[in-house]
Amino acid sequence: MILSPQPTGPRSDFLRTLSERGFLHQCTDLAALDSWLCSGAGTAYNGFDLTADSLHVGHLIPIMMLRWFQKTGNKPIALLGGATSRLGDPSFRDTSRPLLNQEQITKNLIGIRRVFERFLAFGDNPTDAVMVNNSDWLGGLNYLDFLRDIGPHFSVNRMLTSESVRQRLEREQSLSLLEFNYMVMQAYxxxxxxxxxxCLLQLGGSDQWGNIVxxxxxxxxxxxxxxxGLTAPLLTTTSGAKMCKSVSGAVWLNADRLSPYEFWQFWRNTGDTDVGRFLRLFTELPLGEIARLEVLRDSEINEAKKILADQITRLCHGLDAAVPASETSRRIFEAGEVPAGLPTVRLPHSLRGAFPLVDAMVVAGLAKSKSEARRLIVGGGVRVNGRSANDKAMRLVDADIQNGVIRLSVGKKRHVLLQPV
Structure with a gap:
């Protein structure tokens, strides 16, 4: 059931696009799936649990898969896990997810719904996207009836061989009955x-392979x-590291969780060797143009990174957000200005007398701890309002406030405005 490419390549527009752009990882039956897709418009879904009020950059690959599915003449379904979010998916996690109440799940659903409106066209036409919530059918199930009717179709022996379950058991880490049922719920x-x-096709990341099968x-x-079932590789850099963190933490897709500037800057900081792959995965640029951009070297590759940042920010936040984000970066790095649009963090209390710089760096997300902040300061990489700050005992005072904010910088690429309250 592992993907085995066909000698002549896929015939369907969808699979050919995914193959050319690097999305294909595993498929239950690639040849049969290709034939089905060639027979007319198909329907596919991808599921997203409501564990936060925004999706993050790790969800971009499955979102782009749904987008390409629609753009090649098919009907995508975005399934929101209003019910399964109450259980928690154990896939490749060391610990159980925290259980969410209904109020949290509803709030998260509203936030996540906004993401899909940027990427998919919803409506009543044959290939328009549909959004569904699995609480509509799972929420009213009678437990005894479900066990009797559905339980006999699942082998516990088979479920124990699932990679995500097996890893938890081998590490002697707790796996609750609640989480063990997740695979059954997803199959249902x-x-x-x-x-x-x-709907005959389920899409997902490679961590969902066992559940999809x-x-x-x-x-x-x-x-x-x-x-x-068809999966894409999980989002990693060439070195194998997961791509999910920015200066401020997770790379959220909603602007109220991560500003369009920070989102743009995250992609601008892509490593040289990842530019071509990310252009294929996260933009709709023609493959010939991507081939031209990915061979650029030295300072010229930075232009390709700017194009990558522009394209994916337009998709995720729209042109009205992408253009100012790009301009903010240009003014910082090329003109040496301090424009509006930089990430702004409000200090927890007003500057009365003084505020330790190390504390400010932690609050701003420029350091994970005070000890890391001290190392950065002593190493000469920290600036306050553009001036070097080498004293780890330094305190920010009222005189440091310029136009209502204090600009903290680490290196050349990380900038945050502190706003005293």
Whole structure:
């Protein structure tokens, strides 16, 4: 059931696009899926749990898969896990997710819904996207009926061989019955969407492979259907490190969690060797243009990084946000100005007398701890309002406030404005 490329390559526009742009990782039956997609418009879904009020950069690959699915003439479904979010997906986690109450889940759903409106076209036409919530069918299930009707189709022996479950057990880490049921719930989602929407394909990241295969097998057992599963690789740099953190923490996709400038700057800081791959995954630039950009070297590669940042920020936040973000960066790094639009952090209390610089750096997200802040200061990499700050005992005072803010910088690329309250 592992992906094995066809000798002539995929015939369907969707699979050919995914193959050319580096999305394909695993597929349950690539040849059969390709034939199905060539027979007419298909329907596919990807699920997103509501664990926060915004998705983050790690979700961009499955979102782009849904976008390409629609752009190649098919119907995408964005499934929001209003019910499964109450359980927690154990996939490749060392500990259980914190349980969320209904109020938190509703708040998160509202925030996440805004992300998809940028990437997908919703409506009533045949290929318009649909958003569904699995609490609509899972929330009202009778537990005894569910066990009787669905339970016999799942083998505990098979579930124990799932990589995410096996790793937890091998490490002797707790895996609750609640989390163990997650695989069953996700498979049931696939079954419901196949029955109600003719959805025969589930998309996801490679960490969902075990859950997706379970859904494919469940669909065959309970309904005799041929279902398909397809995964993309998880987002990592060339070195294998996960790409999920910015200066301020997680790289959120909603502007109220991470400013468009910070989002733009995150992509501008992409490593040289990752530029081509990220242009294929996260933009819709023609492949020929990407091939031209990815071979640039030295200072010229920075222009390719700016294009990458511009393109993905336009997709995620719109042109009205991407242009100012790019201009803010230009004014900082090329003109040496301090424009509006930099990340702003409010200090926890007013500057009465003085405020330790090391504390300010932690509050601003420029250091994870006071000890790290001290190392950065002593190393000469910290500036206050553009002036070097080498004294780890330095305190910020009222005189440091310029136009209502204090500008803290670490190196050439990390800038935060502190706003005393």
């Amino acid at each position: 989602d696939f079954h419901i969407l196949a029955e109600s929407c003719g 379970s859904g494919v097998e469940f669909g065959r057992r309970i309904g005799g259907r041929t279902l398909f």
